[in-house]
Amino acid sequence: xxxxxxxxxxxxxxxxxxxxxxxxxxxxxxxxxxxxxxxxxxxxxxxxxxxxxxxxxxxxxxxxxxxxxxxxxxxxxxxxxxxxxxxxxxxxxxxxxxxxxxxxxxxxxxxxxxxxxxxxxxxxxxxxxxxxxxxxxxxxxxxxxxxxxxxxxxxxxxxxxxxxxxxxxxxxxxxxxxxxxxxxxxxxxxxxxxxxxxxxxxxxxxxxxxxxxxxxxxxxxxxxxxxxxxxxxxxxxxxxxxxxxxxxxxxxxxxxxxxxxxxxxxxxxxxxxxxxxxxxxxxxxxxxxxxxxx
Numbered sequence: 001x002x003x004x005x006x007x008x009x010x011x012x013x014x015x016x017x018x019x020x021x022x023x024x025x026x027x028x029x030x031x032x033x034x035x036x037x038x039x040x041x042x043x044x045x046x047x048x049x050x051x052x053x054x055x056x057x058x059x060x061x062x063x064x065x066x067x068x069x070x071x072x073x074x075x076x077x078x079x080x081x082x083x084x085x086x087x088x089x090x091x092x093x094x095x096x097x098x099x100x101x102x103x104x105x106x107x108x109x110x111x112x113x114x115x116x117x118x119x120x121x122x123x124x125x126x127x128x129x130x131x132x133x134x135x136x137x138x139x140x141x142x143x144x145x146x147x148x149x150x151x152x153x154x155x156x157x158x159x160x161x162x163x164x165x166x167x168x169x170x171x172x173x174x175x176x177x178x179x180x181x182x183x184x185x186x187x188x189x190x191x192x193x194x195x196x197x198x199x200x201x202x203x204x205x206x207x208x209x210x211x212x213x214x215x216x217x218x219x220x221x222x223x224x225x226x227x228x229x230x231x232x233x234x235x236x237x238x239x240x241x242x243x244x245x246x247x248x249x250x251x252x253x254x255x256x257x258x259x260x261x262x263x264x265x266x267x268x269x270x271x272x273x274x275x276x277x278x279x280x281x282x283x284x285x286x287x288x289x290x291x292x293x294x
Contacts, residue, residue, distance in 0.1 A: 058262055058264050058265060058287070058288055059264070059265075062264075062282050063283065063284060063287060064077065064078050064081045064282050064284055065080065065081055065281070065282050066280065066281025066282045066283075066288070067167060067219065067220055067221045067224075067279070068220055068221075068239070068281040068282070068283055068289050069167075069281070069282060069283065069284040070235055070236065070239050070283055070284045070285055071160070071161070071164070071165055072160070072208065072209060072210075073156075073160060073209050075284045075285055076157075076160045077159050077165055077284060078159070081165060081284065082139070082164065083109040083137075083165060083166035083167060085110040085166075086107050086109060086110075087107060087108070087109075087113060088103075088104065088106070088107050089103045089107065089113055089136060090106075092114060092116075092117050094117045094120070095113065098120055098124070099131075103133050106135065106136040106137075107137045107166075108136040108166060108167075108169060111219070112166070112167050115194045115196065115219060115221075116169065116194070116219075118194055119191065119193075122190065122193075122194075123183070123186055123187075123190070128186045130173050130174045130175045130181070130182070131171060131172070131173065131174070132174050133169060133170070133171055134171070134215070135163060135169070135170040136163070136166075136168070136169050137163060137164075137166040137168075138161065138163040139164070140158040140164060141158075143155070143156070143158040143161055143164055144157070144158045162199060162218055167218055167219040168199065168216060168218045168219070169216075170215045170216055170217075171183070171217055172215050178214045179214040187217065191217055191225070192225040192226055192228070193226075195219050195220060195221040195222050195225045196218065196225060197217065197220055197225050197228055197229070198214070198217060199218040199234070199235065200212060200213040200216055202214075204234045207234055207236050208234055220235070221291075222257075223250050223252050223257045223259070224259075224291070226250075226252055227248070227250060239285060242283075242289055243286070243287070245261075246260065247259070247261075248260075257291060257293045258293070259289065259290070259291050260289070261287055261288075262287055262288050263286060263287040264286065264288075277293055277294070278291065278292040279291045
């Protein structure tokens with residue numbers, strides 16, 4: 001589940017006492033880098049303003065909802081993990097204009113669809129226009145039918161496919177195979193700027209368990225897509241990295257983000273108003289990830 005709220009933030013050990021912020025060793029040094037990643041350690045709690053603190057218990061249900069849900073052969077999703085804002089892609093005006101009737105049967109989380117619309121707009125400005133959208137959200141029943149018809153060699157059982165979550169798209173090119181097409185190259189180089197990741201890259205098949213799919217893009221949102229690009233991490237690695245580091249701080253285009261991992265059964269303190277907005281996502285494994293920004 002994901003929450004967004006103005007002028008409230010989650011305060012879990014925010015102020016450091018004699019703490020040094022150090023740059024992440026994974027940070028790439030190139031002109032496209034939008035963020036500066038810092039690892040935060042030895043955090044101490046800050047005394048909240050009087051009468052401006054709330055607490056929230058992390059329960060099991062929260063682990064299975066949100067944009068950072070890990071979906072693979074070990075961690076299938078539950079029905080209540082499916083995004084609640086599933087809409088036809090054609091209902092998002094700019095996408096409908098570009099793709100027309102070819103996407104009438106394709107649905108996706110509205111949040112991801114809006115981000116995809118911005119990405120397509122940028123691609124068009126760069127002269128990359130020959131895209132096709134071949135698949136989006138699939139419910140458990142549709143996934144079961146596909147699995148029965150195609151078999152285990154070509155499809156996954158219900159709950160084990162990222163398409164069952166509502167945050168993934170199969171994007172192709174009308175010119176040639178996506179791996180060689182200008183559309184595929186543009187997406188691989190730019191999708192992270194809009195909250196998307198290439199979910200199954202060629203050099204990470206031993207980690208994802210899925211063969212290279214240059215067409216499959218997954219929405220995880222900012223700043224996570226930027227960090228994963230900079231550190232060259234797939235979602236499995238990123239979930240583990242956050243669990244190990246506990247707390248990260250990063251700045252992207254002058255927006256300061258504070259990311260923290262919390263195991264189930266922990267109590268969060270919610271204090272205002274240092275961070276103006278926050279999101280909470282489960283990881284589908286063992287805890288939640290809190291993303292705050294101001």
